[in-house]
Amino acid sequence: xxxxxxxxxxxxxxxxxxxxxxxxxxxxxxxxxxxxxxxxxxxxxxxxxxxxxxxxxxxxxxxxxxxxxxxxxxxxxxxxxxxxxxxxxxxxxxxxxxxxxxxxxxxxxxxxxxxxxxxxxxxxxxxxxxxxxxxxxxxxxxxxxxxxxxxxxxxxxxxxxxxxxxxxxxxxx
Amino acid sequence: xxxxxxxxxxxxxxxxxxxxxxxxxxxxxxxxxxxxxxxxxxxxxxxxxxxxxxxxxxxxxxxxxxxxxxxxxxxxxxxxxxxxxxxxxxxxxxxxxxxxxxxxxxxxxxxxxxxxxxxxxxxxxxxxxxxxxxxxxxxxxxxxxxxxxxxxxxxxxxxxxxxxxxxxxxxxxxxxxxxxxxxxxxxxxxxxxxxxxxxxxxxxxxxxxxxxxxxxxxxxxxxxxxxxxxxxxxxxxxxxxxxxxxxxxxxxxxxxxxxxxxxxxxxxxxxxxxxxxxxxxxxxxxxxxxxxxxxxxxxxxxxxxxxxxxxxxxxxxxxxxxxxxxxxxxxxxxxxxxxxxxxxxxxxxxxxxxxxxxxxxxxxxxxxxxxxxxxxxxxxxxxxxxxxxxxxxxxxxxxxxxxxxxxxxxxxxx
Numbered sequence: 001x002x003x004x005x006x007x008x009x010x011x012x013x014x015x016x017x018x019x020x021x022x023x024x025x026x027x028x029x030x031x032x033x034x035x036x037x038x039x040x041x042x043x044x045x046x047x048x049x050x051x052x053x054x055x056x057x058x059x060x061x062x063x064x065x066x067x068x069x070x071x072x073x074x075x076x077x078x079x080x081x082x083x084x085x086x087x088x089x090x091x092x093x094x095x096x097x098x099x100x101x102x103x104x105x106x107x108x109x110x111x112x113x114x115x116x117x118x119x120x121x122x123x124x125x126x127x128x129x130x131x132x133x134x135x136x137x138x139x140x141x142x143x144x145x146x147x148x149x150x151x152x153x154x155x156x157x158x159x160x161x162x163x164x165x166x167x168x169x170x171x172x173x
Numbered sequence: 174x175x176x177x178x179x180x181x182x183x184x185x186x187x188x189x190x191x192x193x194x195x196x197x198x199x200x201x202x203x204x205x206x207x208x209x210x211x212x213x214x215x216x217x218x219x220x221x222x223x224x225x226x227x228x229x230x231x232x233x234x235x236x237x238x239x240x241x242x243x244x245x246x247x248x249x250x251x252x253x254x255x256x257x258x259x260x261x262x263x264x265x266x267x268x269x270x271x272x273x274x275x276x277x278x279x280x281x282x283x284x285x286x287x288x289x290x291x292x293x294x295x296x297x298x299x300x301x302x303x304x305x306x307x308x309x310x311x312x313x314x315x316x317x318x319x320x321x322x323x324x325x326x327x328x329x330x331x332x333x334x335x336x337x338x339x340x341x342x343x344x345x346x347x348x349x350x351x352x353x354x355x356x357x358x359x360x361x362x363x364x365x366x367x368x369x370x371x372x373x374x375x376x377x378x379x380x381x382x383x384x385x386x387x388x389x390x391x392x393x394x395x396x397x398x399x400x401x402x403x404x405x406x407x408x409x410x411x412x413x414x415x416x417x418x419x420x421x422x423x424x425x426x427x428x429x430x431x432x433x434x435x436x437x438x439x440x441x442x443x444x445x446x447x448x449x450x451x452x453x454x455x456x457x458x459x460x461x462x463x464x465x466x467x468x469x470x471x472x473x474x475x476x477x478x479x480x481x482x483x484x485x486x487x488x489x490x491x492x493x494x495x496x497x498x499x500x501x502x503x504x505x506x507x508x509x510x511x512x513x514x515x516x517x518x519x520x521x522x523x524x525x526x527x528x529x530x531x532x533x534x535x536x537x538x539x540x541x542x543x544x545x546x547x548x549x550x551x552x553x554x555x556x557x558x559x560x561x562x563x564x565x566x567x568x569x570x571x572x573x574x575x576x577x578x579x580x581x582x583x584x585x586x587x
Contacts, residue, residue, distance in 0.1 A: 019295065019359045023303045027288055027296035035288050035429050038370055038380065038437050077244040090453030092563040096444070101455075104438050111440035115275065115377035118246065165447065169458035171386050 039110040043155030046109065050150035051131025053138045059128055060135045063117045072097075072139045083139045086160065099140025103165055105157035109133045130154070238268055239337055248276030248376075251318070252406075253341025256488065257472045262313070262515075262523040264344035266399050271406035272318050272342070274441075275376035278426055282410040285374065287356075287394070291431035294361030301396065301410050307351035310393060312416070313522045315490045317462045318342035319419035319446055319567035325558060327587065334585045335474050339573065340467040343490065345523035348414050350395035353388050357430075362389075366432040370439075371413050374428035381422045382436035383415065387460075391416050394427065417492030417521040418460045419567070421446055451562030462492035464551055465570040466499055466526070466543035476581040480534035485512070486527045491545035495519065498544050499526040505538035505574065505586075506553070512541070520546075537577040538586055554587070 039045040061070070069075045072083030085095025094100075098108055113129045115121050124132070134149045143149075143157060229236065236258040241251045250273040254264055264270075271277075282301045290296035321342035324330050331338070362385070369388050373379040383392070393414040396403060403409040408425030415423050421441060436442065436458070448456040466489035469475070477483045485503075489496045495518055500509040512526035526541070544550045552560075554571040576586035 019361070020355070021307065021359060023306050024297045024299040024359055025303075027290055027298040031286075031288060031298055032290050032296060035372075036290070036431070037378065038372070038431065038439070040433075040435070041438050079244050089449060089455075089564075090451070094449055094453075094564040096449065098444070101449075102444055104443065107438050107440055107443050111444075114380070115440075118275075121275070121376050121378075164453065165443070165455050165457040167458045168448075168456040169384060169460060171384065 037110070037114055039106045041104045041106050041155065043106060043151055046106070046151035046154060047126040048151065049126035049130055050148055051127045051129070051134055052148045053131075053134045053143070053145055055127075056131035056133070056135025056138070059124075059132050063124075064132065067118060072136060082136055086141075089161065089164065097140070098136055099142055099160065101161050101164070103159055103162050105133070105137060105142070105154055105159055108136060109154060112136075236268070238270065239341065249274060250276070250406075251320075251342070253337045254344045255337045256341055256343075256467065257336040257469045257475050259469075260525075262345050262488070262517075262525055263399060264346055266346070266401065266404050266407075269316075269344040269346060269398070269404065269407055270318065270342045271404075272320075272420065273375070273406060273425075274379055277406045278375045279405070280374060280410060280426060285410050285428065287411060287427060288429045289357065289360040289432075290429075291370075291433050292363040292366035293357070293432055294363060295359075297360040299356065299359075304351060304356065304394060304411065305396060307355050309349055310352055311347055311349040312393065313345065313347050313517070313519050314414070314416045315343055315345040315462075315521060315523045316414075316420050316423060317344075317465075317490070317492075319421065319459075319462065322465075322569040322571075322573070323566055324587075325561070325565050325569060326563070330585070330587055332585055333473065336467055336469050336472040339585065340465075340488075342420070343465075343488075343523070345490075346398045347400065348393055348395040349397035349400075350393040350411075350414065353392035353394050353413070354390075356394060357388065357432075362432060365434055368433050368436050370429070370431040370433065370437045371422075371424040371427060372429040372431075373408075373424045373426040375426050379421070379424055379426075379441060380437065380439045381424055381442055382439065382458075383413075383422060384458075385432070387415055387418070415460075417462060417494075419446065419462055422460060446567060448561070448567055449564040451564075459568060462490075463568065463570045464491035464493065464496070464543050464545040464549045465489070466496075466541040466551060467573050468501070468539050468541050468575060471539065471577060471581075471583045472575055473583050473585060476583050477532055477577065478581060480532050483530045483532055484527050485530045485539065486525065487512075487541050488523045489514075489526055489541065489543035490521070490523050491543070491547075491549065492521055493549060494521065494546040496524040496526075496543055497546045497548075499524075500542045500544075501526075501528045502540045502542070503530060503537045506540055506572070509542065532577075534581075535579055539575045539577060539583075540572050542572050 085097045085100030088095045130149045137143045238252040252271050254270045287299045369383045395414040411427045412425045413427050468487035470486045471477045489499045499512045501512050502509045512528040515525035551572050557571040574586040
């Protein structure tokens, strides 16, 4: 019985998925783990760890404020503004920031981890990314003081513009 | 194609030529006793040696990309191709536009790998030597930044803008690589996989979600551009290439593809590269670069020097397929004439158009209006602005106007 099932599995796999050329190498677990940094809106991909608004405030002041402004509203360049703009999207002078525009809090964690701080991307620990994410959300009034974010709580943060996006993609055109 | 010599008003040509003669400063009268002219210096001495990698003539030093750093950071870069200085449809590699969010990474190709994982039967890792073994494809395609001609906001417009400033974030090359579908088949795409994350190996790990239909249709993993390996700023050693789609989806320095069942909602498909509409909602995954054109001669800095015969020339393209026709107006859109399309006319590729013009020396407003093979026509600026409102940034494809002043100076007309 076991042998038959084993045989079936083998043939099944071979039928479904013979590599046509046999080029390349199987990816190693370490290779995947090191590169697999994306985070889905439901939190898939979030690492263990946690960080609070308070911890984030200190980190933000030392590693982010120089470029993004002390409270995220007065950055070096207007396009780097992180805070404000609530209620402006349907006005002629829309201000698109994390707080007013971004649909998912998970994207904030994902982007900070992969790209910030600008001079040293990938230098923050998961705890630090959770903390500074919490602080940027706090500056935007999306979470209250005292918030601690982790893999369970971050995906539950509902962004004000969560339902503001419509997909223009139509398969076939 | 209609025979253009048949359409060309012969008498107009003659009149134009007469005017040109009259206007040109008279050269020395032809005299039989004129002494023989000395040969130019370069015929009287040995020339230079040849460089191992050639550069343009020093006299072409002005034909360069315009480089703008954004966000006051030298590594957040946007560059523009000098369209007004180029002929044909191919952009030389050193002039191809590039947009970089975190500088140009210095990638060692021997250490560069492409990871394919997620919803595949066999997570795979490919080195450059593995990838170049697949059957190759070479295709001519334009690449346009979705922010090209970013001038919805009248306040941002500068009156001295050239075609490079207004349209220079489109370029065109022969891209060589392998079919993404072939490489994905090695890993075995699982049933139910609908989206693919494409991630770059730069300092922001630039990432976009791509529908699997596109990945399996005409997507290329490109390693070469116009016959040589990709330039670093254009993705060396490996980039995704998605014909007809907004440039940033053709992720450069490609090092990871992950298959899944939904978009990954990265920063560059939520915070950026989305289109805020007048009602406050935003269009996401607005991938296709729609039909568009620009006149490159005459254009600012490329003035017609004298009345008479000139060939109006320019470029047209569409992310939906081939350019079907281009009409040109010299009176601000009151009358249109059909331009000749220069072969080759290829899908998702720059197409050159030209039209003879007998300039009477008076004021003119030059416009081009392209139609693609799906019937899409470029809208007027007024119509586009009305439809998309004040906050739209990307995907500007309106009919473009240059104003020719008496005397020949050409300037942006909005």
